[in-house]
Amino acid sequence: MGHDVLFFVPNVIGYFRLFLFGVSVPLFQQPYWFLLFYGTSVALDAFDGYFARKLNQTSRFGAWFDVVIDLVSRGGLWCMLSKYGYYMILVEWLTFLATHSIGSNWKATDDDFPYVCKLVMAKNFKTPLGAIAISGLHGLPIALYCQHFSLMTPTVSNIITLFLTCGRILALRVELFYIQNHIKSLLNSEEH
Structure with missing residues (x-):
């Protein structure tokens, strides 16, 4: 190949x-x-x-x-x-680094996973909570862009942005768990 x-x-x-x-x-x-x-x-x-x-x-x-x-x-x-947008994508890159180091089986959860992370990741993110998290991850920057240029009525824009922000927070919880575990594994490998 x-x-x-x-x-x-x-x-x-x-x-x-x-x-x-x-x-x-x-x-x-x-x-x-x-x-x-x-x-x-x-x-x-x-x-x-x-x-x-x-x-x-x-x-x-x-x-x-x-x-x-x-x-x-x-x-x-x-x-x-935003000048602070760098921090949002930094978390995503660190998560990618952490999940990529695990390999293709990174979506498999076990007892060590926090309950919320298990719910979000269940069935390969194909649950309502998973869909909300993925929508927030991908959709929030687009919604903020539309809001910035007033492409929707303020009420609709605020409702969509609030929903996507909740989803982004769910995704962030999963991301921080992976980053934390990756750092722990690096520190543990230093001890051996």
């Missing part, structure tokens, strides 16, 4: 997603154009996984690359929204 993986359909979709994000950056002050390019990049995230399974083109590189694209684009948006 080797270098062929780089040209798998899901990874080509990933390259296009990065291109769309790059096009969206200079359009940040033009909300409709920005959302067209950024939103298309985000929407394509569903297709790379679909084609990976459909075409039997799953790979370790593809799984890694998909998350990197999400972090680069979402991180870019967080940083464009």
Whole structure:
């Protein structure tokens, strides 16, 4: 397989997603154009996984690359929204580092997991609580962008932002657990 993986359909979709994000950056002050390019990049995230399974083109590189694209684009948006956006994406990168070091089995929970983390992660995040957390993770920066440019009525914007903030807090609880465990494992390996 080797270098062929780089040209798998899901990874080509990933390259296009990065291109769309790059096009969206200079359009940040033009909300409709920005959302067209950024939103298309985000929407394509569903297709790379679909084609990976459909075409039997799953790979370790593809799984890694998909998350990197999400972090680069979402991180870019967080940083464009606020000078403190860096801290939000820093937590996501640290979580990626922690989960990536575990391997593909990172979603498996055990008795050491806090109850809330188990609920959020149950059935591969495919529960109401998991869906809320994932929605907050992906949707909050977009909602804040829309709020910044007054693209929705204030009442609707506030309700959506509140809902997504709750989801982001749930995701943050899981992220902090993984970061904490990763640091513990590093410290424990120093002792041996």
